Amino acid sequence: MLKRTRYGGELREAEIGSTVILNGWVNTYRDQGKGLFFLDLRDRSGLVQVVFDLEGAAPELVERARGLRREDVIGVRGVVRARVAGANPKLETGTIEVAASELEIFSKSAPPPILPDDHEAEKIQEEKRLRYRYIDLRRPSMQKILRTRFEVTRAARTYFAENGFLEIETPFLIRSTPEGARDFVVPSRLYPGSWYALPQSPQLFKQILMVAGCDRYVQIVRCFRDEDPRADRQAEFSQIDLEMSFVEREDVMAMMGGFAKRIWKTILGYEIGEIPRMSYADAMERYGIDRPDLRFGLELRDVSALAKKTGFGVFEQALAKPRGVVKAIVVPGGAEKLTRKQTDAYAEFVKGFGAGGLPTVKYGAEGFTTGIAKFLEPIQAELVRELALQPGDQVFFGADTWKVVTKALGELRNKLGADLGLTKTGEWKFLWVVDFPMFERDEEHQRWVALHHPFTAPLPGEESKLESDPENCLSAGYDLVVNGSEIAGGSIRIHRQDVQQKVFELIGLTAEQARSKFGFLLDALQYGAPPHGGIAFGLDRLVMWLCGTNNIRDVIAFPKTQTGQDLMTEAPSSIDLEQMEELHVRNTVPTQP
């Protein structure tokens, strides 16, 4: 066997004159006739041109070479030499080529259904790429993503090892716990009628590792949530998960900030600098979202006080609602940049988030024009001052309950940022969001739900509000946001059994329910639990940002479709009747004929 001595894509002019053996796939071939045959050999490192010619090779060799086709797998021995007829600037190896003297064909390829060319791949239906994933992954850009993902996890292990963390595995077959996302479940063979669940995260296990004295835990771990996927999430995903003992939130944030800095430095050579902070309340008021994209302004401004003076029906009705507000977004230069068609489309857009419409005005030399200009006459001067309007600006208003306005304008703000080209690649705006409320009111079920999760501790000094004022009790949670995307989230945990009981009670779990579902945690907290806290990084989303893709399937070697299928293996599938009987389950779906 011709065994590789070098990766072809790494060869450069310095190697001219040396003999190498390359292994790889035929990317393309160019048959020049009887005696001259070129091919581009692809391996993990990239492409290099291999030439078979009469001067240097036996005719028999040339004949065999001429039979090569795309995606055949070969070994080649040859001498590295300078290109005779000029370089190919498109290849990193474009100034050299390998003059082949020996060829071994390891495997012929059937005509490939798709070709692993980066310039083709954009056009190929993703369905085909997923079906033939083993071909698609041969593409240089996919190889680069796989490598980047590995560099991230390697840097993570190095960083956390340097900081005294232990990587400890937690089980995949666990007890199903309520709340949160829908569980994937696995039937038990040995306990008829009983089920395991796959973990949505190792949350409880890592807390128990702290009780167990492990002090600092990290794990790069798969998590499972049986919810409908999106472009940036799927049922099965990975976290860099960690937990620390004897810490306050400052300690965890410092550790994670250091990790983010390490990653951006290692992978992109980028210096993050100090990561600013913002309270959840601020984020919601000014950006309408708990993960603001700070790459652009367009902040939401509360103009309720002024709106009250207009007598405009839409504003009045909104302000009459419980917690009704009127907020504004100023688009600098929007009067000219935004067409009527666009602003109409934005009105439709915000309706999708429950807003009744999108009142708007343009500001110019003659004051307010278009839209609701006439209604704003009484407050024009004050509004111009309040919003620091410049001629040419356009103002959009949201008028409804705080919740609807916040959501609608927050989403509109992000859309405007994208549409107006306010986000540049290579720009990184990090932000810690802190001081979340412990609870959110679920009006439909008339109860409190934990905003983060029910193991999150109140901020020091806020504990008493659990009794007196749960709505305004702040938590010791923290989210790390980059460019409007939440890439990590965590909190200081409750380490006292009585506090944990109280929180369970507030979210509507009776003592009995809490005991039956989380008894092991409550027990553990009784027997010497250190103060502890942690955080989890979404590995997939992290790699997406680092690789510049907005498709989570690009950063997972074998991803699932939006309906949870693996198109390559065709999972999920039906199972044999015997398998089902062994597992004590029965199929209630009529079988296909």
Add this chain to the structure above:
RNA sequence: GGGGGCGUAGCUCAAUUGGUUAGAGUACCGGACUGUCGAUCCGGUGGUUGCGGGUUCGAGCCCCGUCGCCCUCGCCA
């Protein structure tokens, strides 16, 4: 569960809006070619128009159902 988009040759697309035998590029096969590089030139194979019904003299195109993929709202403690 709701909304939107897509589905024609292995792949990427077209088919003058219901009209002859569904075309092109590419891949593949055969031939030519000694410096190509997304090689080129000549010729060729290749189709259950996702699937199932329906309307019609006639359906890739219209209608109904169904399957699959993507985006999205809900959902994702």
